[in-house]
Amino acid sequence: MNPSELRTLIALNTLVFETLGQPEKEREFNFKSLKRWGLDLIVGKRNGHDAVFVGEFGKHKPSESFEEAGEHFEVIEILSELPKGSKLFARIQMNEGTAFLIGELRDGAQNREVLRLPAPALLMAFARKHSLPHVAEAIRSVGTATELVRQRGQEGKPVPFNQLSNVPRRFLREAKKIEKSMGFGRVSLAYFGENKDKDERFRLSWLVPTVALLDIDCAEKIDKLLSAFK
Structure with missing residues:
Protein backbone atom coordinates (compact mmCIF):
# COMPACT_ATOMS: atom_id res chain seq x y z
CA MET A 1 0.00 0.00 0.00
CA ASN A 2 1.48 3.35 -1.01
CA PRO A 3 1.34 6.46 1.25
CA SER A 4 -1.53 8.04 -0.68
CA GLU A 5 -3.66 4.91 -0.36
CA LEU A 6 -2.87 4.69 3.36
CA ARG A 7 -3.90 8.32 3.96
CA THR A 8 -7.18 7.69 2.15
CA LEU A 9 -7.81 4.52 4.16
CA ILE A 10 -7.19 6.34 7.45
CA ALA A 11 -9.38 9.30 6.48
CA LEU A 12 -12.27 7.02 5.51
CA ASN A 13 -12.09 4.95 8.69
CA THR A 14 -11.15 7.41 11.45
CA LEU A 15 -13.82 7.57 14.15
CA VAL A 16 -15.14 11.04 15.05
CA PHE A 17 -17.27 11.84 18.10
CA GLU A 18 -18.54 15.38 18.64
CA THR A 19 -20.25 17.20 21.46
CA LEU A 20 -21.64 20.03 19.41
CA GLY A 21 -21.71 23.60 20.63
CA GLN A 22 -19.38 26.57 20.87
CA PRO A 23 -16.16 26.09 22.85
CA GLU A 24 -16.59 27.62 26.29
CA LYS A 25 -15.07 31.10 26.13
CA ALA A 119 -2.80 31.53 26.75
CA PRO A 120 -0.42 28.96 25.16
CA ALA A 121 2.52 29.79 27.46
CA LEU A 122 0.27 30.05 30.51
CA LEU A 123 -1.41 26.72 29.76
CA MET A 124 1.87 24.91 29.17
CA ALA A 125 3.40 26.27 32.38
CA PHE A 126 0.23 25.39 34.29
CA ALA A 127 0.29 21.78 33.03
CA ARG A 128 3.97 21.30 33.87
CA LYS A 129 3.70 22.94 37.29
CA HIS A 130 0.78 20.79 38.41
CA SER A 131 2.03 17.40 37.22
CA LEU A 132 -0.21 17.08 34.18
CA PRO A 133 2.39 15.44 31.93
CA HIS A 134 -0.02 13.90 29.45
CA VAL A 135 -1.76 17.23 28.84
CA ALA A 136 1.57 19.06 28.49
CA GLU A 137 2.85 16.47 26.02
CA ALA A 138 -0.37 16.46 23.98
CA ILE A 139 -0.83 20.22 23.46
CA ARG A 140 -0.48 21.06 19.78
CA SER A 141 -2.37 24.33 19.33
CA VAL A 142 -4.24 26.73 21.59
CA GLY A 143 -7.17 28.92 20.61
CA THR A 144 -10.67 29.14 22.03
CA ALA A 145 -10.28 25.36 21.95
CA THR A 146 -7.04 23.51 22.58
CA GLU A 147 -6.01 20.60 20.38
CA LEU A 148 -4.54 17.62 22.23
CA VAL A 149 -2.79 14.99 20.12
CA ARG A 150 -1.33 11.61 21.01
CA GLN A 151 0.09 9.11 18.55
CA ARG A 152 1.90 5.81 18.83
CA GLY A 153 3.09 3.06 16.55
CA GLN A 154 2.90 2.37 12.85
CA GLU A 155 -0.23 3.46 11.05
CA GLY A 156 -2.50 1.04 9.27
CA LYS A 157 -6.19 0.50 8.66
CA PRO A 158 -8.21 1.89 11.60
CA VAL A 159 -10.28 -0.62 13.55
CA PRO A 160 -14.08 -0.12 13.28
CA PHE A 161 -15.97 0.87 16.42
CA ASN A 162 -17.46 -2.58 17.03
CA GLN A 163 -13.97 -4.11 17.10
CA LEU A 164 -12.36 -1.64 19.51
CA SER A 165 -10.63 -3.07 22.56
CA ASN A 166 -11.48 -2.01 26.12
CA VAL A 167 -8.95 0.84 26.34
CA PRO A 168 -10.25 2.97 23.44
CA ARG A 169 -13.86 2.14 24.31
CA ARG A 170 -13.34 3.31 27.88
CA PHE A 171 -11.57 6.44 26.67
CA LEU A 172 -14.43 7.37 24.34
CA ARG A 173 -17.02 6.75 27.04
CA GLU A 174 -15.26 8.88 29.66
CA ALA A 175 -14.34 11.60 27.15
CA LYS A 176 -18.04 11.97 26.33
CA LYS A 177 -18.81 12.55 30.02
CA ILE A 178 -16.11 15.21 30.33
CA GLU A 179 -17.26 16.94 27.15
CA LYS A 180 -20.84 17.00 28.41
CA SER A 181 -19.70 18.87 31.54
CA MET A 182 -17.72 21.34 29.38
CA GLY A 183 -20.42 21.74 26.74
CA PHE A 184 -18.06 21.07 23.85
CA GLY A 185 -15.56 18.57 22.54
CA ARG A 186 -14.43 16.66 19.48
CA VAL A 187 -12.55 13.36 19.50
CA SER A 188 -10.93 11.98 16.35
CA LEU A 189 -9.55 8.48 16.85
CA ALA A 190 -7.78 6.18 14.43
CA TYR A 191 -7.07 3.00 16.38
CA PHE A 192 -4.83 0.55 14.53
CA GLY A 193 -4.84 -2.30 17.05
CA GLU A 194 -1.84 -3.87 18.76
CA ASN A 195 1.54 -4.68 17.28
CA LYS A 196 3.34 -8.00 17.76
CA ASP A 197 4.60 -6.82 21.17
CA LYS A 198 1.02 -6.09 22.31
CA ASP A 199 1.62 -2.33 22.23
CA GLU A 200 -1.37 -0.30 21.09
CA ARG A 201 -1.11 1.73 17.89
CA PHE A 202 -3.29 4.80 17.46
CA ARG A 203 -3.64 8.44 16.50
CA LEU A 204 -5.83 10.59 18.74
CA SER A 205 -6.87 14.23 18.39
CA TRP A 206 -9.08 15.85 21.04
CA LEU A 207 -10.44 19.40 21.02
CA VAL A 208 -11.42 20.82 24.42
CA PRO A 209 -12.26 24.37 25.59
CA THR A 210 -9.09 26.16 26.68
CA VAL A 211 -10.66 27.88 29.71
CA ALA A 212 -11.88 24.49 30.94
CA LEU A 213 -8.36 23.09 30.59
CA LEU A 214 -7.14 25.89 32.88
CA ASP A 215 -9.49 24.63 35.59
CA ILE A 216 -7.50 22.18 37.73
CA ASP A 217 -10.43 19.78 38.20
CA CYS A 218 -11.08 19.48 34.45
CA ALA A 219 -7.37 19.35 33.64
CA GLU A 220 -6.75 16.49 36.07
CA LYS A 221 -9.62 14.45 34.61
CA ILE A 222 -8.36 15.01 31.07
CA ASP A 223 -4.77 14.17 32.02
CA LYS A 224 -5.86 10.94 33.72
CA LEU A 225 -7.91 9.94 30.70
CA LEU A 226 -5.07 10.65 28.27
CA SER A 227 -2.82 8.41 30.36
CA ALA A 228 -4.92 5.42 29.30
CA PHE A 229 -3.16 5.56 25.93
CA LYS A 230 0.39 4.67 26.92
Whole structure:
Protein backbone atom coordinates (compact mmCIF):
# COMPACT_ATOMS: atom_id res chain seq x y z
CA MET A 1 0.00 0.00 0.00
CA ASN A 2 1.48 3.35 -1.01
CA PRO A 3 1.34 6.46 1.25
CA SER A 4 -1.53 8.04 -0.68
CA GLU A 5 -3.66 4.91 -0.36
CA LEU A 6 -2.87 4.69 3.36
CA ARG A 7 -3.90 8.32 3.96
CA THR A 8 -7.18 7.69 2.15
CA LEU A 9 -7.81 4.52 4.16
CA ILE A 10 -7.19 6.34 7.45
CA ALA A 11 -9.38 9.30 6.48
CA LEU A 12 -12.27 7.02 5.51
CA ASN A 13 -12.09 4.95 8.69
CA THR A 14 -11.15 7.41 11.45
CA LEU A 15 -13.82 7.57 14.15
CA VAL A 16 -15.14 11.04 15.05
CA PHE A 17 -17.27 11.84 18.10
CA GLU A 18 -18.54 15.38 18.64
CA THR A 19 -20.25 17.20 21.46
CA LEU A 20 -21.64 20.03 19.41
CA GLY A 21 -21.71 23.60 20.63
CA GLN A 22 -19.38 26.57 20.87
CA PRO A 23 -16.16 26.09 22.85
CA GLU A 24 -16.59 27.62 26.29
CA LYS A 25 -15.07 31.10 26.13
CA GLU A 26 -15.58 32.23 29.71
CA ARG A 27 -15.55 30.60 33.13
CA GLU A 28 -15.59 31.73 36.75
CA PHE A 29 -12.46 30.94 38.74
CA ASN A 30 -11.55 31.25 42.41
CA PHE A 31 -8.57 33.00 43.98
CA LYS A 32 -6.58 29.75 44.17
CA SER A 33 -6.67 29.54 40.38
CA LEU A 34 -4.48 32.63 40.15
CA LYS A 35 -1.90 30.93 42.36
CA ARG A 36 -2.10 27.79 40.23
CA TRP A 37 -1.41 29.94 37.17
CA GLY A 38 1.67 31.32 38.94
CA LEU A 39 0.23 34.79 39.57
CA ASP A 40 -0.14 37.24 42.46
CA LEU A 41 -3.11 39.62 42.60
CA ILE A 42 -1.83 43.10 43.39
CA VAL A 43 -3.43 46.38 44.47
CA GLY A 44 -1.42 49.39 43.39
CA LYS A 45 -1.08 51.99 40.68
CA ARG A 46 -0.74 51.56 36.95
CA ASN A 47 0.68 54.59 35.16
CA GLY A 48 -0.30 56.68 38.19
CA HIS A 49 -3.89 55.44 38.42
CA ASP A 50 -5.39 53.16 41.08
CA ALA A 51 -5.50 49.62 39.73
CA VAL A 52 -5.65 45.91 40.46
CA PHE A 53 -3.32 43.78 38.35
CA VAL A 54 -1.35 40.54 38.41
CA GLY A 55 2.34 39.83 38.68
CA GLU A 56 4.52 36.76 38.65
CA PHE A 57 3.99 34.84 41.89
CA GLY A 58 6.43 35.93 44.60
CA LYS A 59 8.29 38.36 42.35
CA HIS A 60 7.05 41.70 43.73
CA LYS A 61 6.87 43.22 47.22
CA PRO A 62 4.77 46.06 48.70
CA SER A 63 6.21 49.57 48.17
CA GLU A 64 8.22 48.60 45.11
CA SER A 65 7.67 49.82 41.57
CA PHE A 66 8.54 48.29 38.23
CA GLU A 67 8.26 48.77 34.49
CA GLU A 68 6.65 46.19 32.22
CA ALA A 69 5.61 46.39 28.56
CA GLY A 70 6.13 50.16 28.60
CA GLU A 71 3.91 50.73 31.64
CA HIS A 72 4.80 51.84 35.17
CA PHE A 73 3.45 49.85 38.13
CA GLU A 74 3.51 50.58 41.85
CA VAL A 75 2.80 47.80 44.36
CA ILE A 76 0.76 48.71 47.45
CA GLU A 77 -0.55 45.32 48.60
CA ILE A 78 -0.31 41.67 47.59
CA LEU A 79 -3.82 40.30 48.09
CA SER A 80 -4.51 36.98 49.83
CA GLU A 81 -8.08 36.76 48.55
CA LEU A 82 -10.35 38.37 46.00
CA PRO A 83 -11.58 41.86 46.90
CA LYS A 84 -14.80 41.69 48.91
CA GLY A 85 -17.84 41.22 46.72
CA SER A 86 -15.78 40.51 43.59
CA LYS A 87 -15.77 37.48 41.34
CA LEU A 88 -13.03 36.44 38.93
CA PHE A 89 -13.95 35.53 35.37
CA ALA A 90 -11.54 34.53 32.64
CA ARG A 91 -12.12 34.20 28.92
CA ILE A 92 -10.19 33.53 25.74
CA GLN A 93 -9.79 36.32 23.21
CA MET A 94 -8.14 35.79 19.85
CA ASN A 95 -5.82 38.39 18.34
CA GLU A 96 -4.02 37.83 15.03
CA GLY A 97 -4.01 34.07 15.50
CA THR A 98 -2.88 34.09 19.14
CA ALA A 99 -5.10 33.20 22.10
CA PHE A 100 -4.99 35.51 25.12
CA LEU A 101 -6.42 34.78 28.54
CA ILE A 102 -8.32 37.84 29.76
CA GLY A 103 -9.16 37.98 33.46
CA GLU A 104 -11.72 40.37 34.94
CA LEU A 105 -12.85 41.19 38.46
CA ARG A 106 -16.58 41.83 38.59
CA ASP A 107 -18.44 43.26 41.55
CA GLY A 108 -21.74 44.18 39.94
CA ALA A 109 -20.88 47.83 39.49
CA GLN A 110 -17.89 47.46 37.19
CA ASN A 111 -15.64 45.06 35.35
CA ARG A 112 -11.91 45.53 35.91
CA GLU A 113 -9.44 43.76 33.66
CA VAL A 114 -6.62 42.40 35.82
CA LEU A 115 -4.76 40.14 33.43
CA ARG A 116 -4.11 39.72 29.72
CA LEU A 117 -1.59 37.00 28.99
CA PRO A 118 -0.79 34.67 26.07
CA ALA A 119 -2.80 31.53 26.75
CA PRO A 120 -0.42 28.96 25.16
CA ALA A 121 2.52 29.79 27.46
CA LEU A 122 0.27 30.05 30.51
CA LEU A 123 -1.41 26.72 29.76
CA MET A 124 1.87 24.91 29.17
CA ALA A 125 3.40 26.27 32.38
CA PHE A 126 0.23 25.39 34.29
CA ALA A 127 0.29 21.78 33.03
CA ARG A 128 3.97 21.30 33.87
CA LYS A 129 3.70 22.94 37.29
CA HIS A 130 0.78 20.79 38.41
CA SER A 131 2.03 17.40 37.22
CA LEU A 132 -0.21 17.08 34.18
CA PRO A 133 2.39 15.44 31.93
CA HIS A 134 -0.02 13.90 29.45
CA VAL A 135 -1.76 17.23 28.84
CA ALA A 136 1.57 19.06 28.49
CA GLU A 137 2.85 16.47 26.02
CA ALA A 138 -0.37 16.46 23.98
CA ILE A 139 -0.83 20.22 23.46
CA ARG A 140 -0.48 21.06 19.78
CA SER A 141 -2.37 24.33 19.33
CA VAL A 142 -4.24 26.73 21.59
CA GLY A 143 -7.17 28.92 20.61
CA THR A 144 -10.67 29.14 22.03
CA ALA A 145 -10.28 25.36 21.95
CA THR A 146 -7.04 23.51 22.58
CA GLU A 147 -6.01 20.60 20.38
CA LEU A 148 -4.54 17.62 22.23
CA VAL A 149 -2.79 14.99 20.12
CA ARG A 150 -1.33 11.61 21.01
CA GLN A 151 0.09 9.11 18.55
CA ARG A 152 1.90 5.81 18.83
CA GLY A 153 3.09 3.06 16.55
CA GLN A 154 2.90 2.37 12.85
CA GLU A 155 -0.23 3.46 11.05
CA GLY A 156 -2.50 1.04 9.27
CA LYS A 157 -6.19 0.50 8.66
CA PRO A 158 -8.21 1.89 11.60
CA VAL A 159 -10.28 -0.62 13.55
CA PRO A 160 -14.08 -0.12 13.28
CA PHE A 161 -15.97 0.87 16.42
CA ASN A 162 -17.46 -2.58 17.03
CA GLN A 163 -13.97 -4.11 17.10
CA LEU A 164 -12.36 -1.64 19.51
CA SER A 165 -10.63 -3.07 22.56
CA ASN A 166 -11.48 -2.01 26.12
CA VAL A 167 -8.95 0.84 26.34
CA PRO A 168 -10.25 2.97 23.44
CA ARG A 169 -13.86 2.14 24.31
CA ARG A 170 -13.34 3.31 27.88
CA PHE A 171 -11.57 6.44 26.67
CA LEU A 172 -14.43 7.37 24.34
CA ARG A 173 -17.02 6.75 27.04
CA GLU A 174 -15.26 8.88 29.66
CA ALA A 175 -14.34 11.60 27.15
CA LYS A 176 -18.04 11.97 26.33
CA LYS A 177 -18.81 12.55 30.02
CA ILE A 178 -16.11 15.21 30.33
CA GLU A 179 -17.26 16.94 27.15
CA LYS A 180 -20.84 17.00 28.41
CA SER A 181 -19.70 18.87 31.54
CA MET A 182 -17.72 21.34 29.38
CA GLY A 183 -20.42 21.74 26.74
CA PHE A 184 -18.06 21.07 23.85
CA GLY A 185 -15.56 18.57 22.54
CA ARG A 186 -14.43 16.66 19.48
CA VAL A 187 -12.55 13.36 19.50
CA SER A 188 -10.93 11.98 16.35
CA LEU A 189 -9.55 8.48 16.85
CA ALA A 190 -7.78 6.18 14.43
CA TYR A 191 -7.07 3.00 16.38
CA PHE A 192 -4.83 0.55 14.53
CA GLY A 193 -4.84 -2.30 17.05
CA GLU A 194 -1.84 -3.87 18.76
CA ASN A 195 1.54 -4.68 17.28
CA LYS A 196 3.34 -8.00 17.76
CA ASP A 197 4.60 -6.82 21.17
CA LYS A 198 1.02 -6.09 22.31
CA ASP A 199 1.62 -2.33 22.23
CA GLU A 200 -1.37 -0.30 21.09
CA ARG A 201 -1.11 1.73 17.89
CA PHE A 202 -3.29 4.80 17.46
CA ARG A 203 -3.64 8.44 16.50
CA LEU A 204 -5.83 10.59 18.74
CA SER A 205 -6.87 14.23 18.39
CA TRP A 206 -9.08 15.85 21.04
CA LEU A 207 -10.44 19.40 21.02
CA VAL A 208 -11.42 20.82 24.42
CA PRO A 209 -12.26 24.37 25.59
CA THR A 210 -9.09 26.16 26.68
CA VAL A 211 -10.66 27.88 29.71
CA ALA A 212 -11.88 24.49 30.94
CA LEU A 213 -8.36 23.09 30.59
CA LEU A 214 -7.14 25.89 32.88
CA ASP A 215 -9.49 24.63 35.59
CA ILE A 216 -7.50 22.18 37.73
CA ASP A 217 -10.43 19.78 38.20
CA CYS A 218 -11.08 19.48 34.45
CA ALA A 219 -7.37 19.35 33.64
CA GLU A 220 -6.75 16.49 36.07
CA LYS A 221 -9.62 14.45 34.61
CA ILE A 222 -8.36 15.01 31.07
CA ASP A 223 -4.77 14.17 32.02
CA LYS A 224 -5.86 10.94 33.72
CA LEU A 225 -7.91 9.94 30.70
CA LEU A 226 -5.07 10.65 28.27
CA SER A 227 -2.82 8.41 30.36
CA ALA A 228 -4.92 5.42 29.30
CA PHE A 229 -3.16 5.56 25.93
CA LYS A 230 0.39 4.67 26.92
